Amino acid sequence: MSNLKFFYTLFINSRLIVVLLSTIFIGNCNAFNQEENSCRHVKLQVLGSGGPEIDDGLASSSYLIWVDNKASILIDAGGGSSLNFEKSGGNFNDLKAILLTHLHVDHSVELPVYIKAGYFSNRETFLSVLGPNEGGDFPSTTAFVKALFDDRNKNKLTSVYPYLSDNLYQQSSTDFLITAESYPYNNKREDSKVWISNLTDDLNVEAIQVNHGKIPAIAWRVNYKKCSISFSGDMNGTSGNLERLAKNSDWLVAHNAVPENAGRIAKFLHMPPSKIGEIANNAKVKNLVLSHFMNRTNSKKSQTVQLIKEKYKGNVYLSKDLQIFDL
Numbered sequence: 001m002s003n004l005k006f007f008y009t010l011f012i013n014s015r016l017i018v019v020l021l022s023t024i025f026i027g028n029c030n031a032f033n034q035e036e037n038s039c040r041h042v043k044l045q046v047l048g049s050g051g052p053e054i055d056d057g058l059a060s061s062s063y064l065i066w067v068d069n070k071a072s073i074l075i076d077a078g079g080g081s082s083l084n085f086e087k088s089g090g091n092f093n094d095l096k097a098i099l100l101t102h103l104h105v106d107h108s109v110e111l112p113v114y115i116k117a118g119y120f121s122n123r124e125t126f127l128s129v130l131g132p133n134e135g136g137d138f139p140s141t142t143a144f145v146k147a148l149f150d151d152r153n154k155n156k157l158t159s160v161y162p163y164l165s166d167n168l169y170q171q172s173s174t175d176f177l178i179t180a181e182s183y184p185y186n187n188k189r190e191d192s193k194v195w196i197s198n199l200t201d202d203l204n205v206e207a208i209q210v211n212h213g214k215i216p217a218i219a220w221r222v223n224y225k226k227c228s229i230s231f232s233g234d235m236n237g238t239s240g241n242l243e244r245l246a247k248n249s250d251w252l253v254a255h256n257a258v259p260e261n262a263g264r265i266a267k268f269l270h271m272p273p274s275k276i277g278e279i280a281n282n283a284k285v286k287n288l289v290l291s292h293f294m295n296r297t298n299s300k301k302s303q304t305v306q307l308i309k310e311k312y313k314g315n316v317y318l319s320k321d322l323q324i325f326d327l
């Protein structure tokens with residue numbers, strides 16, 4: 001090869017390499033921007049940062065996910081949730097789904113409040129209610145909704161609010177329908193099956209079973225494009241499933257219902273701070289929000305954060321009712 005031809009070939013190849021590297025670099029930047037941008041569309045608002053107590057000044061468990069400034073998903077509906085939804089300025093007609101972590105009162109009792117409110121908001125589109133499967137003394141979410149509203153039992157009085165049955169069955173008086181679905185797998189401790197539901201092209205939710213004593217319970221992950229927020233619900237952290245579900249989440253909301261020195265029964269139901277830190281670290285979540293405070297943890301918040309930070313190096317936030325986290 002002549003010198004001229006050699007340098008010409010080198011010149012062409014160099015240009016090709018530069019073009020190739022530029023394409024890869026620009027492609028990566030676009031992917032990064034897309035990831036960044038999708039979280040800019042999403043906000044997390046805490047509607048209830050408390051547990052079941054009524055002397056703590058806090059609403060019980062409830063969270064609202066805003067997408068493009070619309071109240072899109074409600075997670076849990078504990079006592080006080082609906083008043084704070086009202087204060088949040090959310091429009092009930094924008095809600096695509098209500099996700100329940102489990103059916104304890106402090107997570108589910110205000111579901112009928114939202115359903116009845118829908119009559120006055122002139123909602124017309126159906127509303128998904130998704131929650132755990134049956135187990136122990138608890139019905140499935142589907143059976144729970146029927147027990148609230150169904151008037152087609154032989155004895156009408158077997159449901160609590162049969163006058164709202166037109167939200168379950170299409171009738172002339174129906175304004176909008178509820179579609180209730182339960183986690184489709186059983187609640188065996190070793191199971192780690194993930195239930196995925198698509199709400200829109202860009203918005204989907206995932207659930208996995210977690211151990212909350214013997215109560216059927218699930219953790220939720222909400223994904224808007226590349227942006228994700230995970231919710232522990234109440235759980236003791238022993239299954240390893242929350243780490244799996246929340247892997248690389250932008251945000252994790254974890255329930256701080258018991259202190260580190262809690263007794264055996266309390267720890268059978270709930271995770272202590274060190275476990276929260278371990279899970280956040282293993283899942284590599286970027287931000288951690290603590291919630292579901294109780295009198296036994298409210299007074300120990302600084303100790304809780306310290307214990308968590310021994311295991312987890314990301315940002316830790318202590319939530320308050322109505323607080324908004326800009327993602």
Ligand SMILES: [Zn+2]
Pocket residue numbers: 051052061104106107234292
């Ligand atoms: Zn609870």
